[in-house]
Amino acid sequence: MSFRLGLIINPLAGVGGSVALKGSDGAEVARQALELGAVPRAQERTRAALEPLQGMDLEVLTWAGDMGGDLACEMGFATRVLGQANSVPSSAQDTCSAARALLEARVDLVLFAGGDGTARNICETLGERIPVLGVPAGVKIHSGVYALTPQAAGQLVAMLVQGELVSIEEQEVRDLDEEAFRAGQVRARFYGEMRVPSEHRYLQHVKNASNREDESLVLDDIAADFVDQMEPDILYLMGSGSTVAAIMAELGLDNTLLGVDAVLDGEVIAADCTAKQLLELTQGRDVRIVITLIGGQGHIIGRGNQQLSAELLKRVGRDNLHLVATRTKLNALEGRPLIIDSGDAELDRDWSGLVQVHTGYRDAVLYRIAVP
Known part of the structure; x- marks a missing residue:
């Protein structure tokens, strides 16, 4: 039986980074970033994560269009589209809907591309019921559910597809208050934990606070x-x-x-x-x-x-x-x-x-x- 890989892409993840907006949470911020000339990179970063998986025995289950379906089909994966976004661009609610559909489809792993806001949406929907792995595509990456790089995410999923022994660990989901972030204040909040395949060469650690020791x-x-x-x-x-x-x-x-x-x-x-x-x-x-x-x-x-x-x-x-x-x-x-x-x-x-x-x-x- 083929490995069933769930795929969710937040198409506008990280779009505010290059134009100094400190994030992309919310339709208004994303719109402003695009008007300033920002170019979305979530698709290319997801492509880098999927490249090591080409030719392997797996099926990609995803949402239509730029939430995963277009890219999976273009790259030649056996692809099953379970639904589509209710808005353009897609919203946090669309991310949650896709995650619920993947849970019901009993995928082996949910691979998602985004930042800490996307991780929050996934966590709120899935909790610890199914393993997940994040492809880092956002501005803020404080959560421990992300691979170090898109390529590292692909290598880690490849280990699972090939049947290698990979441990599963609970990792924290954290997110910053973007309004405070833009004002130069770091306010991180714990939102929960998710189960993540753990291989320390490839998996990111939760960001340390720099004020733990007076230096x-x-x-x-x-x-x-x-x-x-x-x-x-x-x-x-x-x-x-x-x-x-x-x-x-x-x-x-x-x-x-x-x-x-x-x-x-x-x-x-x-x-x-x-x-x-x-x-x-x-x-x-x-x-x-x-x-x-x-x-x-x-x-x-x-x-x-x-x-x-x-x-x-x-x-x-x-x-x-x-x-x-x-x-x-x-x-x-x-x-x-x-x-x-x-x-x-x-x-x-x-x-x-x-x-x-x-x-x-x-x-x-x-x-x-x-x-x-």
Whole structure:
């Protein structure tokens, strides 16, 4: 009997990321993102997850159109469409309806593409009654039900289809208040747990809170060291997170905690930039990108900073990437690598390997970037 794979795509997941909207929950935010020129990426990320499964003995059960049916048919899978969305674009209610239909069809696993809002919808409908796995396609990915990358999701499902022994674990579903998020405040809430196939090479960890330990002195040292080494006539793109915020505080500059700011010669020349703005600002300039990692997960690109597009990363180059983090934050990874999920598989592979991480005043370590 074929493996029965349930598939749900949130077509507009993550559409607000590249245009600095911090998310895409709600029809109005999605509409605004599209008007600003954002391009939906959920289909291409789902395609990357499904590619390792082509040619395998499985049937895809899904919802019509861009919620999964079109892509599954195009990729040549045996596809059974169970229903269709009641609105265009599809809504959270459509996601819930699709999840209920997959539960009733007794699929072996529900593979869904989205962000934390999509995970909430799936959790509210399915709970722990059926195994699920998320393909990361949103701006906010704090929940532990997602694979590290779309490709990792595909590899994990392939293990199940091939009959390999894969453990099942309960993982948390968490989501942020997007309105507070856009105002620079992180308010995460626990919404429940779902059962997820667990293979730690491929599965994401729940994001760690950065305030569990007072490391203010270490952050001050990192900031002082970095500011000492900043050069004139260099455009610095300052990413999100508290470690980068410490550098901005050392410079005496206002900081977009959950965005990307452009700094030139000690001044902010553009705040909370979109992907398009960053490409315009960096044209013909000498550029450095300054970022930290997501605590507990290890992602440095592709989580909350989609403004740093693959096109921008190629233009700036790996040698001009500056990573800043405390040793405590690195130790919390327990040896797991740093992850780049840029949406460009070739770039992700090219940027793998050892990278220097600034960890204190005149202090740095080498840490590994790897593709799961």
